[in-house]
Amino acid sequence: MKNNSPFQLALFGHPVAHSQSPAIHQSYASQFNLYINYHLVDVQNHELEHHIKNFFNNNGKGANITVPHKFAAAQYLDTLSEAAQQSGSVNTIVKKQDQLVGYNTDGIGLVTDLHHRIQFDITGKTLLIFGAGGAVAGIMPAILEHKPDCIYVCNRTLSKAKALSDKYDHTQALTPHTLNTIIKPCDLIINATTLGHHGKAPEIPKTLVNNTTIAYDLSYGTITKPFGKSAYNSGIQHIHDGIGMLYYQAAYAFKLWFGKSPQIDLPSLNNQ
Ligand code: NAP
Numbered sequence: 001m002k003n004n005s006p007f008q009l010a011l012f013g014h015p016v017a018h019s020q021s022p023a024i025h026q027s028y029a030s031q032f033n034l035y036i037n038y039h040l041v042d043v044q045n046h047e048l049e050h051h052i053k054n055f056f057n058n059n060g061k062g063a064n065i066t067v068p069h070k071f072a073a074a075q076y077l078d079t080l081s082e083a084a085q086q087s088g089s090v091n092t093i094v095k096k097q098d099q100l101v102g103y104n105t106d107g108i109g110l111v112t113d114l115h116h117r118i119q120f121d122i123t124g125k126t127l128l129i130f131g132a133g134g135a136v137a138g139i140m141p142a143i144l145e146h147k148p149d150c151i152y153v154c155n156r157t158l159s160k161a162k163a164l165s166d167k168y169d170h171t172q173a174l175t176p177h178t179l180n181t182i183i184k185p186c187d188l189i190i191n192a193t194t195l196g197h198h199g200k201a202p203e204i205p206k207t208l209v210n211n212t213t214i215a216y217d218l219s220y221g222t223i224t225k226p227f228g229k230s231a232y233n234s235g236i237q238h239i240h241d242g243i244g245m246l247y248y249q250a251a252y253a254f255k256l257w258f259g260k261s262p263q264i265d266l267p268s269l270n271n272q
Pocket residue numbers: 066067068070106109130131132133134135136155156157160192193194195218219220242243245246247249
């Protein structure tokens with residue numbers, strides 16, 4: 001039996017029109033016969049606090065936060081989970097009694113996808129991450145929990161990469177101009193930039209690649225094409241997009257809202 005009035009869920013971001021989250025959460029909800037309404041709210045930075053508070057004051061059950069508001073949202077909440085506090089970045093909000101609590105499920109979503117779908121074990125490995133925005137802040141604690149040997153964070157704006165390397169051990173900040181200081185191939189190369197939205201991708205030097213190197217784009221869909229091409233041109237044979245991470249982070253958010261773990265049926269094993 002479905003509830004009479006749907007549970008209200010929302011995604012706050014800019015842009016949000018392309019989001020697959022409504023369909024994913026609908027598929028999770030239907031596994032438990034839950035009736036949900038998942039709204040897409042395209043919102044600018046200065047209106048974010050008002051929209052979040054208004055949503056929860058009007059019977060909102062739970063929310064997701066996406067680009068570019070993951071840092072900003074953390075400031076407007078009453079409490080943060082350990083992962084959200086450590087990263088300063090929030091992708092999921094739950095209302096508990098009268099408190100708005102912020103969580104970050106991106107990191108655990110990525111790590112679950114790496115372990116389950118890609119069968120990549122982070123422990124002892126060398127990682128190169130392009131980007132140092134909200135998504136990278138969110139995934140760093142979960143990645144570091146699995147004790148990689150080293151994480152290189154390469155970002156156009158060095159200060160943002162440095163903010164991460166100052167905060168975490170085993171982490172080194174770079175820009176694309178200093179990538180040549182890495183002297184051995186990387187095991188996992190992650191694209192966490194928004195360059196794909198503009199038809200571009202970071203360039204991967206061939207010296208950073210061997211025949212087991214994996215490329216992983218946090219993005220999914222057609223915007224991953226430039227990174228897929230860049231990875232292929234550098235000699236990488238194993239190239240994945242972030243669709244699995246999307247499904248897993250959504251499943252962890254769903255569990256925070258409803259206390260239930262949905263089964264995950266990935267649309268395809270996307271090895272480009
Ligand atoms: P963000 O906070 O806006 O950060 C964007 C990053 O891209 C920054 O590091 C920025 O560098 C870099 N960048 C943007 N334009 C650039 C350019 N022209 N040249 C070089 N670097 C550029 O975004 P985010 O929240 O981190 O998200 C990043 C991507 O991950 C998005 O595509 C998002 O959809 C995806 N994501 C996917 C999932 C999933 O579940 N699969 C989850 C989270 C995020 P600067 O610092 O120099 O500006």
